[in-house]
Amino acid sequence: MSMPKEFEEYVKNGIIRKCSINKPRAEFLINETEKAFRGLNKRLEAMGIDEDNANSIVKDCYDTIMELVRAKLLLTGYSSAGQFAHEAEISYLKKCGLSDNVIIFINDLRYFRNSITYYGKVLSVEYAEQVVEFTKKTYPKLKEMVK
Numbered sequence: 001m002s003m004p005k006e007f008e009e010y011v012k013n014g015i016i017r018k019c020s021i022n023k024p025r026a027e028f029l030i031n032e033t034e035k036a037f038r039g040l041n042k043r044l045e046a047m048g049i050d051e052d053n054a055n056s057i058v059k060d061c062y063d064t065i066m067e068l069v070r071a072k073l074l075l076t077g078y079s080s081a082g083q084f085a086h087e088a089e090i091s092y093l094k095k096c097g098l099s100d101n102v103i104i105f106i107n108d109l110r111y112f113r114n115s116i117t118y119y120g121k122v123l124s125v126e127y128a129e130q131v132v133e134f135t136k137k138t139y140p141k142l143k144e145m146v147k
Contacts, residue, residue: 002104002107003091003094003100003103003104003107004087004088004090004091004103004107005087005091006091006094007088007091007092007094007095009091010080010084010087010088010091013084014082015080015081015082015083015084015085015088016073016078016079016080016088016089016092017078017079017080017081018077018078019077019078019079020077021074021075021076021077022074022075022079023074023075025071025074026070026071026072026074026075026146027071029067029068029070029071029074030067030068030071030143030146032067033064033067033068033071033139033143036060036063036064036067037064037135037139040057040060040061040064040132040135043057044057044132049125049128049129049132050125051122051125053128054122054123054124054125054127054128055116055121055122055123055128057128057131057132058109058112058113058116058123058127058128058131059113059116059117061109061131061132061134061135062109062110062113062131064135064139065106065109065135065138065139065142066086066089066110068139068142068143068145068146069089069090069092069093069142070089071146072092072096072142072145072146073089073092075146078092086110087107087110090103090106090107090110091103093106096145098141102138102141105134106138109131109134112127
């Protein structure tokens, strides 16, 4: 997979729009990610990862990451909508100083999550384990970004 386009291109195309800062909604998303992340860790502790839950764990990791990205956008006066909105949101991470490797991994995760949702793709336990490891490592950095 590759890097998303530059953030400004998504703004120019109307996928990302300037809006009022929405701190209450951002705080709600941040609180929801905290709950989701704790729940994910409890679930992993209790059940681990297997063929039955690999897809749902990948989707949960993706949602946790993306809600923090959306919170950051809302705190800086941006919102997204429409086709390519998730890709546009990921492109914002470059402006936040995240490394290309992190951005590429999240963009790949977006692609694979969409493969589950829209094309019935079954992901491997090994990939789900990589995603969990990445999420556990990246979540604190993203959390710091929204403080």
